[in-house]
Amino acid sequence: MHNTRIVNHESTDEKTGSNNYSVVRFTSATVIGLCFGFLLNRAKCDVPVVIVEQMKFHHHTMLRMFLGAAASSTLCLTVLRAFGILNTEKRGGLSLGLSTGSPTFDRYSANITGGAILGLGMTVSGSCPGTVWSQIGASIPNSWYVLAGCATGVGMFAYGEPYVRRMLPKFQERASPSYVHEFLGLSPFQVSAVLVTVELAVITGVNILYPWRESSKLWITTAGTLASTPSAVFATSWDPLLCGALLGLLQVPCTLASSGYGLGNSSGWMTMVGTFCSVCDKDCDTRAPAFRFGSSFQACSAFGIMFGAWLSMNTASHALHGQEVLSQISIQDTPSPMLAFLGGICIIIGSRLGDGCTAGHGLTGMATLSTEAFFSVASMFAGGMSAALFM
Numbered sequence: 001m002h003n004t005r006i007v008n009h010e011s012t013d014e015k016t017g018s019n020n021y022s023v024v025r026f027t028s029a030t031v032i033g034l035c036f037g038f039l040l041n042r043a044k045c046d047v048p049v050v051i052v053e054q055m056k057f058h059h060h061t062m063l064r065m066f067l068g069a070a071a072s073s074t075l076c077l078t079v080l081r082a083f084g085i086l087n088t089e090k091r092g093g094l095s096l097g098l099s100t101g102s103p104t105f106d107r108y109s110a111n112i113t114g115g116a117i118l119g120l121g122m123t124v125s126g127s128c129p130g131t132v133w134s135q136i137g138a139s140i141p142n143s144w145y146v147l148a149g150c151a152t153g154v155g156m157f158a159y160g161e162p163y164v165r166r167m168l169p170k171f172q173e174r175a176s177p178s179y180v181h182e183f184l185g186l187s188p189f190q191v192s193a194v195l196v197t198v199e200l201a202v203i204t205g206v207n208i209l210y211p212w213r214e215s216s217k218l219w220i221t222t223a224g225t226l227a228s229t230p231s232a233v234f235a236t237s238w239d240p241l242l243c244g245a246l247l248g249l250l251q252v253p254c255t256l257a258s259s260g261y262g263l264g265n266s267s268g269w270m271t272m273v274g275t276f277c278s279v280c281d282k283d284c285d286t287r288a289p290a291f292r293f294g295s296s297f298q299a300c301s302a303f304g305i306m307f308g309a310w311l312s313m314n315t316a317s318h319a320l321h322g323q324e325v326l327s328q329i330s331i332q333d334t335p336s337p338m339l340a341f342l343g344g345i346c347i348i349i350g351s352r353l354g355d356g357c358t359a360g361h362g363l364t365g366m367a368t369l370s371t372e373a374f375f376s377v378a379s380m381f382a383g384g385m386s387a388a389l390f391m
Contacts, residue, residue: 028257029297032250033304034311036263037134041312042235043243046134047219047326048126049333052391055123055384059215060206065240065247066362067206071199072248073367077262078192080255092175093372094355097168107175108375114354115361115379117346122358122380123387125149125343126335129357130265132344133302137309141331142340149344154273156345157352158288172353178371191369203241212240219330224316236316236325248363258297262364265305266351268298290352354379 040046043065054062094110105112122128127135127146135143165171181191213226216237220226224236230246232238251262274291278284284291316325335343351357354376356365362380365373 025257025297026300028253029300030304030307032254032257033133033301033306034308035250035304036130036247036301037137037305037308037310038312039238039243039247039308040131040134040305041138041309042238042316043240044216044219044237045240045243046127046131046138046140046309047330048135048140048335049219049330051122051126051128051131052333052388053215053218055119055381055388056391057385057388059218060210061212061215061240064203064206064212065244066358067199067203068241068244069248069363070244070366071196071203072245073251073263073363074192074196074199074248076249076251077255077364077367078189080252081188085256091370091372092177093375094353095170095173095175097170097173107178108372110172111354111372111376112379114350114352115376116350116383116386118350118354118357119380119383119385120387121343121346121348121350123343123384123391124335125340125347127340127343128265128347129269129351130302130305130359132347133265133305134309137306137311138313141334142337145337145340146344146347149341149346150269150348151273151344152341153345153348154269154352155277155288157349158270158274158277158290161290162287172355180369180371180374183371188369192367195366195369207241219327221325221327224325234316251364251367261295261297262360262367264295264356264360264364265298265302266348266357266360267293267295268300268302269348270294270352271296271299272302350383 043061044050045062045065050059050061053059093108094114095106096109096113098106098109100106100109118128125132125146127143129150132143132146132150136147161171179188181188184191216224216226220237225232225234226237226239227235228239229242230238247263254263255261270291271294274284274288274294277288277291281287334340347357351360354361355372356376358377358380361370361373361376366377
């Protein structure tokens with residue numbers, strides 16, 4: 001049987017030893033990205049106010065989609081593991097290289113700090129490394145400023161990393177491997193079952209207390225139509241839980257097509273910006289070695305996400321009738337160009353510092369029961385909610 005492996009929460013081409021992607025992989029990455037972007041937009045989780053309202057814990061559309069995707073991802077990767085198709089290469093947490101006296105924090109300090117910075121950036125910009133591509137495709141106001149901030153953040157991280165390493169020789173040093181099921185002394189299947197059960201229980205509670213149709217009225221006009229199933233193909237928005245569950249299913253083709261790498265977005269930024277910098281800077285490889293840890297697969301996927309969101313927006317019933325769907329609140333509460341730009345810098349620096357983004361850690365990392373992923377995701381929400389207190 002053909003074996004694939006999850007070796008990182010964010011795909012890195014160099015770990016496979018090849019940057020030459022076949023037409024099949026290129027096509028697969030684009031199609032997977034297209035589905036990702038379509039579902040993200042159809043759930044309306046690429047609207048900045050949806051992300052900000054989640055961090056304020058006022059509305060839970062984003063949480064509904066995230067938990068649906070997380071549960072679906074866990075089920076998919078557990079099935080792949082059961083059939084011997086998924087073999088997880090053990091990975092430990094990342095350290096900042098500082099000694100604080102707390103062994104646990106020191107072991108995951110880069111994951112925790114990076115996650116917090118990413119969460120802060122999400123609240124400030126109303127975006128994240130993968131969502132920004134969907135926002136570009138859906139023509140969300142000021143999304144180009146987020147894009148510019150992300151590109152700037154990649155350059156800052158890649159060119160700044162060598163200087164940080166001179167001051168902190170153990171910067172981003174990886175600790176010994178650690179997985180939740182090993183810590184608990186249980187099998188991965190037992191822990192996965194508990195994790196999915198908890199996620200479904202939270203989804204049920206959120207659905208009872210915060211019905212998604214009520215929340216959707218905040219950012220969708222009366223011209224928009226809502227649907228609980230994809231049978232209503234031209235509906236403006238589908239149930240975020242449904243979109244999340246479908247998005248999680250993309251773990252299967254993504255894992256098979258990318259030689260074992262699950263869903264993720266931030267490594268693709270390293271490839272795109274690194275390619276541009278290599279043209280402008282002949283010493284790029286030595287001055288910014290972090291660019292080597294990119295992902296052509298994710299870079300191709302990013303263009304698919306953009307087109308998928310465009311397709312979702314332009315095939316919905318409101319668009320076909322020439323009606324606006326985003327409410328005035330959605331437009332007015334869009335982060336300013338300056339905040340969008342600064343937030344873009346934060347979401348990329350945070351994701352690269354912490355070794356993954358919301359999809360990489362939140363969907364793939366947690367599904368493989370990586371301890372660093374749980375620390376990272378908790379830090380993302382902590383950072384995002386803390387920033388929301390001042391907005």
